[in-house]
Amino acid sequence: xxxxxxxxxxxxxxxxxxxxxxxxxxxxxxxxxxxxxxxxxxxxxxxxxxxxxxxxxxxxxxxxxxxxxxxxxxxxxxxxxxxxxxxxxxxxxxxxxxxxxxxxxxxxxxxxxxxxxxxxxxxxxxxxxxxxxxxxxxxxxxxxxxxxxxxxxxxxxxxxxxxxxxxxxxxxxxxxxxxxxxxxxxxxxxxxxxxxxxxxxxxxxxxxxxxxxxxxxxxxxxxxxxxxxxxxxxxxxxxxxxxxxxxxxxxxxxxxxxxxxxxxxxxxxxxxxxxxxxxxxxxxxxxxxxxxxxxxxxxxxxxxxxxxxxxxxxxxxxxxxxxxxxxxxxxxxxxxxxxxxxxxxxxxxxxxxxxxxxxxxxxxxxxxx
Numbered sequence: 001x002x003x004x005x006x007x008x009x010x011x012x013x014x015x016x017x018x019x020x021x022x023x024x025x026x027x028x029x030x031x032x033x034x035x036x037x038x039x040x041x042x043x044x045x046x047x048x049x050x051x052x053x054x055x056x057x058x059x060x061x062x063x064x065x066x067x068x069x070x071x072x073x074x075x076x077x078x079x080x081x082x083x084x085x086x087x088x089x090x091x092x093x094x095x096x097x098x099x100x101x102x103x104x105x106x107x108x109x110x111x112x113x114x115x116x117x118x119x120x121x122x123x124x125x126x127x128x129x130x131x132x133x134x135x136x137x138x139x140x141x142x143x144x145x146x147x148x149x150x151x152x153x154x155x156x157x158x159x160x161x162x163x164x165x166x167x168x169x170x171x172x173x174x175x176x177x178x179x180x181x182x183x184x185x186x187x188x189x190x191x192x193x194x195x196x197x198x199x200x201x202x203x204x205x206x207x208x209x210x211x212x213x214x215x216x217x218x219x220x221x222x223x224x225x226x227x228x229x230x231x232x233x234x235x236x237x238x239x240x241x242x243x244x245x246x247x248x249x250x251x252x253x254x255x256x257x258x259x260x261x262x263x264x265x266x267x268x269x270x271x272x273x274x275x276x277x278x279x280x281x282x283x284x285x286x287x288x289x290x291x292x293x294x295x296x297x298x299x300x301x302x303x304x305x306x307x308x309x310x311x312x313x314x315x316x317x318x319x320x321x322x323x324x325x326x327x328x329x330x331x332x333x334x335x336x337x338x339x340x341x342x343x344x345x346x347x348x349x350x351x352x353x354x355x356x357x358x359x360x361x362x363x364x365x366x367x368x369x
Contacts (some may be wrong), residue, residue, distance in 0.1 A: 012196060015187040020080050028073025032066050041307045056119055060112035068104045068135070098157045106150040132201045136219065139192035174266035189238030193219060198241070203250040210244055212236060252257065254289055254313035262305025271298060275308050277336045279364045281313050285332075287325040289313045305345030 008216070039062045046054045067329055075097045082093075117139035199205050199216050205226070206213035214228040224241070226234040263271060279296035282288050292313035301309045314325050337344060 002044045019168050021139035022079050023072055024076050024080065028069060028076075028172045031073075032069050035066050035069060051066060053116075056112060056115040059115045060108055064104050064111065067107070068101070071104060097159055099154050102150060102157065106146060108310065109146045110143060113139055113146070128364055134194070134197070136201075140221065164325055183222065183235075185239040185242075186237045189240070189242050190221045191220065191225075193224070193238060193241055198246055199248050199250075203248055205335070206249070207244050208247065212244075212246075252317050254292060254315070255317055257310060257314065257326050259311050259330070259335065260299065260307050260309040262302050262307045264340050264345045265304075265306060267340075268306060269310070270340040270342045271306055274337055274340055274342060277340075278308075278310065278333055281332055282310070282329070285329065287328070289315050302345070304348050 028331065039058065043058060046058055078093050078097065116124075117135055120158055122137045191198075201216050201219060203216045204214070205216060212225040212234065214234055216224065217227045217233070218225040222238065224236050224238060226236055228234050263274065267274075275296055279294070282294055282296065283290060288294070289312075292311075293311060295309070295311040297308060300310045301307075310329070312329075315321055316322055316325065334344075
């Protein structure tokens with residue numbers, strides 16, 4: 001800036017400062033306008049490509065760079081007007097412009113991180129889809145790092161000793177730790193969720209320890225939002241996930257069909273053929289995974305039925321498709337039972353009456369008076 005000032009003084013000599021300010025403002029606005037046109041044309045060129053980072057870089061740099069031009073122009077104007085300012089004002093203006101320049105750089109970095117996060121979550125930008133939870137966690141960590149670093153740099157530029165701030169933070173951290181232990185527990189719980197990845201956004205989870213079941217909607221640093229199946233939001237502190245067992249049905253590889261059926265005792269002769277044919281039907285069913293355990297066996301003598309059970313795994317994990325497959329299997333089992341002239345049993349009782357025994361429930365005996 002000192003070189004610019006000397007050049008300006010040599011060029012203009014003793015010209016009036018108003019003309020100098022007018023010229024600087026004009027050049028600044030012209031440069032801002034030309035930058036806008038340049039970015040518009042560059043955007044049209046980048047739209048023709050499928051590259052990930054050129055779009056993100058252009059979006060991130062567009063507004064901060066134009067703001068930087070305005071800040072630089074204002075800084076030159078301040079340099080021109082500095083001889084007419086009070087010394088106390090000059091000592092304030094210089095750090096303010098430094099803070100503005102640092103803020104513009106931080107703005108660019110935050111926009112770059114945010115845009116990169118959005119694009120990495122968009123299908124089609126990467127050859128292999130990235131986990132949304134991982135992308136969100138990395139973006140949050142990067143933004144937090146930028147904010148902390150930027151805050152320390154701004155504090156240093158304002159004349160605040162960073163070593164003093166760090167020392168105060170070390171002493172005060174103990175008090176803050178005791179006062180905000182629940183908040184810190186939730187923060188580290190969220191960190192463990194990001195590292196261990198027991199679930200991701202969109203997963204269906206449930207806990208046998210707590211009354212928690214639904215779809216993961218958002219994972220924050222303090223709490224996780226779960227949308228229950230009745231469409232109510234459930235806000236769970238992240239510290240909860242460090243002390244409970246959690247089931248993630250969304251990551252199951254198969255769904256199980258496990259049903260017990262009973263035929264009448266009168267159909268005991270047909271039962272071996274029924275069991276064999278049901279097993280053959282399942283072995284040929286296109287929606288049953290034949291590489292998994294498949295069992296069809298006579299299981300037990302029930303109170304009023306001969307019970308056999310079906311145990312197999314479906315190829316699909318989709319909840320709706322699974323019930324369609326299960327329905328088809330049950331209908332086919334019913335048809336096999338019908339073809340063999342058998343029937344499904346239901347609770348019955350057999351009453352045996354002994355012949356030759358007469359009972360008169362209306363007769364009574366009385367003792368003679």
